[in-house]
């Protein structure tokens with residue numbers, strides 16, 4: 001397998017990062033790092049559809065919250081379930097919704113697809129807000145275990161480890177796609193769908209693969225959230241921040257490669273965390289907005305694109 | 312000879328405008344057919360309906376013994392129908408090499424069997440194809456670095472990359488120099504010698520007469536003539552359609 005050395009490198013990098021965290025042993029550092037890694041996962045997931053095939057999904061929160069709320073459901077039904085299993089279930093649920101959405105909307109092109117995904121986010125939020133079992137509008141409490149399973153220490157360390165593992169999987173998948181026939185097919189769809197069809201690309205099938213993978217990974221990114229926040233209500237689960245960041249980070253980092261969402265998430269996520277601590281959390285969104293406008297105008301290929309052009 | 316393509320009563324409207332009116336067309340296996348007609352007569356629309364880019368409202372298309380009705384464009388390409396777009400539609404973010412890689416991956420390799428090839432062979436094949444249309448020097452460039460004329464050549468190369476049984480070239484020679492026209496003529500005839508059936512849509516009459524074994528004429532969405540090229544160009548109705556333009 002060609003991707004194996006890369007996956008080993010990713011795992012090594014993740015291990016080093018986690019070891020550093022253990023060495024620093026500061027729970028704030030874990031909470032902050034979790035957010036950044038979660039955004040790498042979310043941004044990469046969004047990019048599989050938005051960056052590779054060019055279908056802009058505004059409904060990020062629908063998929064993210066489906067993952068989060070499927071964990072709430074599982075927590076109420078089988079609280080003993082290990083977190084990675086919950087992540088998997090959340091991913092499958094969101095992936096199925098991605099598949100269904102794809103089926104219903106992918107005959108729509110461009111902006112009409114985007115509007116449909118926005119509508120999906122509204123529909124899912126309305127459903128969950130009116131679903132008493134998961135707390136409805138009041139929200140739900142999830143008790144975070146005091147000690148992390150397997151590794152010991154605070155539970156947030158375990159949350160971070162799970163997110164880090166997910167990040168390895170998602171990045172490895174994104175890179176594998178880029179180098180495979182699938183990735184070439186996605187690019188052909190983004191560039192010209194009629195020409196792609198004429199070249200033998202089964203565009204509908206490929207777009208369904210993209211919506212399913214993208215939605216599934218977004219759901220996985222959201223699945224540990226209830227344990228992270230311990231109190232989840234629709235306002236936080238469907239926060240606009242997730243949608244804005246998931247789109248802004250690949251855009252700022254670069255949408256043509258798996259590196260882009262990492263660069264974007266580390267830079268923007270890091271900056272946001274810094275601003276949240278030093279100024280206020282309200283200024284976050286403003287900063288992302290300004291960055292987004294600057295990049296769309298000045299560097300539409302993102303930061304990675306700035307370096308590639310010099311080649 | 313047997314018919315590889317059989318178009319029967321094909322009709323296509325855009326709103327209230329009848330672009331194609333019950334077209335009948337048969338192309339024999341291994342034949343070179345020229346398709347001419349004034350601008351706007353429906354030639355490209357016919358190509359789009361045959362290849363599944365557009366859906367015709369009436370009539371049917373049979374290819375290599377099977378009905379194509381209801382099949383999407385990519386399924387038709389995989390069955391051996393390839394076309395160039397008159398207005399070039401390259402994959403803008405892919406190099407010329409990778410533009411040709413798409414049909415190889417998704418048509419030749421997707422058909423499976425002995426012709427499926429690995430990465431090194433794909434690269435070699437893309438180079439050969441670009442060489443055939445005189446674009447090998449720009450193999451690693453992006454389509455936006457090409458002239459409109461070069462993009463037409465890329466269109467032809469991309470259609471050829473799908474290794475079709477029937478190749479439809481929609482005005483690939485427009486704007487080409489005398490020598491380049493000769494090169495493309497030679498290329499089409501060479502392909503045809505290898506067994507590929509060719510439909511050529513063209514305005515350059517020298518090329519039409521040199522390539523076509525048979526000539527069909529569309530005027531205002533109707534086929535008004537079909538037969539030996541030298542007879543067709545003398546047909547009074549054809550002459551009138553062209554002079555009246």
Ligand SMILES: Nc1ncnc2c1ncn2[C@@H]1O[C@H](COP(=O)(O)OP(=O)(O)O)[C@@H](O)[C@H]1O
Nearest residue numbers: 325330348349350351352353354355356357397
């Ligand atoms: N997508 C479309 N929508 C509406 N009208 C179209 C469309 N495509 C082609 N037409 C019209 O159909 C007619 C035939 O066009 P076309 O097939 O491109 O002619 P040709 O290739 O013979 O020049 C023209 O009048 C053109 O304006």
Ligand SMILES: [Mg+2]
Nearest residue numbers: 354355356397
């Ligand atoms: Mg035309």
